[in-house]
Amino acid sequence: MGTVTDPGVSQAAAQQPQEMTDGFSLVIEALKLNGIDTVFGLPGIPITDLTRKLQAAGLRVISFRHEQNAGYAASIAGFMTQKPGICLTVSAPGFLNGLTALAHATTNCFPMILISGSSEREIVDLQQGDYEEMDQLAIAKPLCKAAFRVLHAEDIGVGIARAIRAAVSGRPGGVYLDLPAKLFPQSIEAAIGRNSLIKVVDAAPKQIPAADAVKRALDLLRGAKKPLIILGKGAAYAQADADIKALVERTGIPYIAMSMAKGLLPDTHEQYAGAARSFVLPGADVVMLIGARLNWLLSHGKGKTWGGATSKAWGGQKYIQVDISPIEADSNVRTDAPVVGDIGSCVAALNAGLGNNWPKPPAEWLDAINDKKTKNVAKMAETLAQNPSPMSFQSALNVVRDIVKANPDAYLVNEGANALDFTRSIVDMYKPRKRLDVGTWGIMGVGMGYSVAAAVIGKQQVIAVEGDSAFGFSGMEVETICRYNLPVCVVIMNNNGVYRGDEKNPTGGPDPSPLVFVKDARYEKMMEAFGGVGKHVTTPQELRAAMEEAIRTRRPTLVNAVINEGGGTESGRITSLNPTAKKK
Ligand code: ADP
Ligand code: TZD
Ligand code: MG
Helix, strand or coil: CCCCCCCCCCCHHHHHCCCEEHHHHHHHHHHHHCCCCCCEECCCCCCCCHHHHHHHHCCCCEECCCCHHHHHHHHHHHHHHHEEEEEECCHHHHHHHHHHHHHHHHCCCEEEEEEEEECCCCHCCCCCCCCCCCCCHHHHHHHHEEEECCCCHHHHHHHHHHHHHHHHHCCCCCCEEEEEEHHHEEEEEEHHHHHCCCCCEHHHEECCCHHHHHHHHHHHHHCCCEEEEEHHHHHHCCCCCCCCCCHHHHHCCEEEECCCCCCCCCCCCEEECCCHHHHHHHHCCCEEEEEECCHHHHHHHCHHHCCCCCCCCCCCCCEEECCCCHHHHHHHHCCCEEEEECHHHHHHHHHHHCCCCCCCCCCCHHHHHHHHHHHHHHHHHHHHHHHCCECHHHHHHHHHHHHHHHCCCEEEECCHHHHHHHHHHCCCCCCCEEECCCHHHHHCHHHHHHHHHHHHCCCCCCEEEEEHHHHHHHHHHHHHHHHCCCEEEEEEEEECCCCCCCCCCCCCCCCCCCCCCCCCCHHHHHHCCCCCCCEEEHHHHHHHHHHHHHHHHCCEEEEEECCCCCCCCCCCCCCCHHHCCCCC
């Protein structure tokens, strides 16, 4: 593109060489202008130079071994910070590798922008076989909240502003931004370029709930005999921690936390009913969901979990749903009192309406919950105190529980089946947004990407409790962890397989069962291969020593914890979704 000349300028001015800028600089300046300081990605045509220039411009560029992991890192960075996490990839295959993470971000309501370089439009659209040819925009669209393509350098500012707004406003989600190769070297006058950039004002505007909706919810809650609050990861995301604590404590209502909302209030809080979950769900009469969907993770509000007579029947609970999405209400069962708005504004409005003499829930309900809790906690303590050989999930996780208690600022990344479910129920969390896990899809593969992001963005120790199968999805990123020298301690719950390691090939043939891996695999050597610390442990004492050392030294560490290969159940705790699960 040539320079734009204004016929009105004087001869002398026209003779001055124009200061020029290009697409590279404008992308970088637009990101910086909007406070984006970190990019997760993987270089190659046509974005190699962009990664160099981003780093030269002072942004942190974290380069991964596979785009999916860079994408997961970006998605969780979005959850942690309320700023869109950025994942940068090459065209077709790199884009596709990043796409799973983009869909994951959208599903989980995490703000993220996948920026992919793309091939020549004219050639792609005529399907003439360009290098890495693919109509990326069309493919991304159904998997994200919004998708944009920028063809002209002077539109970069608008493209990035729209991407940011779409990612973080309303219900957050994934956004795709397509930047064709030809955009980057496009040259335009610097003044025009500068002027085209947009610093987004109020990217995620507050959404104040209607007064009558708040009143309807409070009236319902006030009349409840057995009220329950369920905090979800939307509540954690909202960073309205003090208001949520005030709501819980001023109402005295028992609460449970969905997996990634654990620690929003400390799990040791006296009103926390997590240890009586299967009692409070069917028992409650009014349930207030705050940033939690009534999806499969809550049995859709139906069936035995909720006291329903059949799997389709719901237990007759009344629901208050606090959510930014107006179409979430009635998604599974009737919502009696939707409160639509951002959680900060909604919870503040609810608090303002509580008044000074909010009636505490009936003692009968609270006592019954406490009874259940006490019994279940005692039962759990008994199991945790056992010291079998080989280690059980419980005896190993008892150690992790102590270590997390002693290091409440550490991030806990968690994936697997049994390795996930046992960790969620055994390891208490003490601070908000510290537990990062498989989320709405129960997806495997987030482990190392999340760990990198937590260490880079959160700047704290990371403990990643991983099933041996789960770890395999992103295991190569231990090199990334070593390369950036991140304080990540990976603990593999190694039971030699998916769910269990003792399955046999029923034919007696030479192939192993599809569910098992090489026995006694030495995963710790993967970390050693890149200069990190590897430990192979078979007792809780050794596990404790290894984790303590990792945290003391902050060195990249992989602890391969040998777990009884027969100790797990198929699908962990979600056997109900797997009707053909093999019962052991
Ligand atoms: P969980 O898996 O923990 O139950 P979900 O992902 O199912 O949580 O639900 C999160 C909910 O939170 C979504 O319905 C989303 O619309 C909502 N949400 C996310 N951010 C906000 C926010 N800032 N304010 C209000 N609601 C939000
Ligand atoms: N692929 C993806 C992307 N996500 C999935 N959830 C699965 C496959 C299916 N799956 C689970 O739901 S858990 C799991 C798989 C493969 C692994 C379980 O084995 P693990 O954990 O070693 O990680 P445990 O402790 O052995 O149960
Ligand atoms: Mg396993």
